[in-house]
Structures are given as C-alpha cells and as structure tokens.
Amino acid sequence: xxxxxxxxxxxxxxxxxxxxxxxxxxxxxxxxxxxxxxxxxxxxxxxxxxxxxxxxxxxxxxxxxxxxxxxxxxxxxxxxxxxxxxxxxxxxxxxxxxxxxxxxxxxxxxxxxxxxxxxxxxxxxxxxxxxxxxxxxxxxxxxxxxx
Numbered sequence: 001x002x003x004x005x006x007x008x009x010x011x012x013x014x015x016x017x018x019x020x021x022x023x024x025x026x027x028x029x030x031x032x033x034x035x036x037x038x039x040x041x042x043x044x045x046x047x048x049x050x051x052x053x054x055x056x057x058x059x060x061x062x063x064x065x066x067x068x069x070x071x072x073x074x075x076x077x078x079x080x081x082x083x084x085x086x087x088x089x090x091x092x093x094x095x096x097x098x099x100x101x102x103x104x105x106x107x108x109x110x111x112x113x114x115x116x117x118x119x120x121x122x123x124x125x126x127x128x129x130x131x132x133x134x135x136x137x138x139x140x141x142x143x144x145x146x147x
Contacts, residue, residue: 011063021045022056026066029078031088031097067116071097071126084108085122091131100127 007017007071011017018041025040026032032040038053059080060066067082071090087100094095100122102109110123130138 006067011065013063014057017050018045018052018056019060021048022053022060023065026078026080030081030099031069032079033075033077035075048066064131087125087127089127089129092128093130093134096131096133104143115126
C-alpha cells in the first residue's frame with residue numbers, strides 16, 4: 001500500500017500523479033524550492049508546469065502535509081517535516097538550510113514578552129551563520145593570501 005496515497009486521502013485530497021511526485025520530491029529534497037521540485041520532476045513528468053507544481057504545493061501546505069518556510073532573501077522552500085515546531089539554521093554565504101529541533105521540545109518553545117491577546121501556538125526561529133563547508137573555504141582562501 002502507498003503511504004503517500006493514504007496521506008492524501010486522509011487529508012481530503014485526491015490522489016494524483018503530480019501530488020505523489022511532489023510529496024516524494026519534498027521527502028528526498030528537504031528545503032527544496034518550487035524550481036528544485038520542477039527540475040526533479042522533469043524526467044518523471046516532463047509536461048508538468050511551474051504553475052502545476054505551485055498548485056500542488058499550495059494544496060499540500062494547506063492540509064499540513066508539507067511546510068513552507070521563507071528565509072529572508074530566499075525563495076520559499078518546502079519540507080515534509082511538519083507539526084513539530086522545529087526551526088532552521090541558514091548559511092549566510094551559500095544559503096544551505098538545516099533543521100534545528102525546538103530548544104524546549106513543545107510548541108511554542110519561546111514565550112513572547114507580550115502576546116497582545118494572541119493565543120500563541122508556535123514560534124518560528126531562523127538562525128543565521130556560516131556552514132562548515134563555507135567556513136573551511138574561507139580558511140583555505142585566507143591561507144592562500146600572502147601576509
């Protein structure tokens with residue numbers, strides 16, 4: 001039995017080839033952009049348009065099967081890891097993104113100093129820094145420059 005097909009049905013969505021393909025792509029490529037997904041689907045579904053992928057992503061996000069994140073200065077990205085209030089760390093040099101578990105473990109893992117009457121359900125945090133690969137490249141570049 002196909003787990004993704006069951007997830008679609010349980011979420012009230014019809015099971016279609018593009019929806020199944022996009023779910024597979026977001027599983028194998030965490031934090032993928034819509035363009036990344038279109039490229040990944042090209043061999044399997046060569047006639048799938050960007051608009052169709054955006055429509056599928058909107059439907060999957062709408063029912064909570066996919067999460068949309070929007071790091072500043074980056075196109076929207078999509079991931080299958082949902083419902084756990086995790087955060088992200090983003091490399092300021094190459095744009096690599098990795099998951100970071102919630103510091104407390106339950107939603108929301110941060111408490112705002114003022115809620116303005118809102119019932120806060122989640123906290124979305126983005127950590128920014130330099131990934132290991134970029135830091136290593138910087139060290140090599142620094143060593144190559146004569147003093």
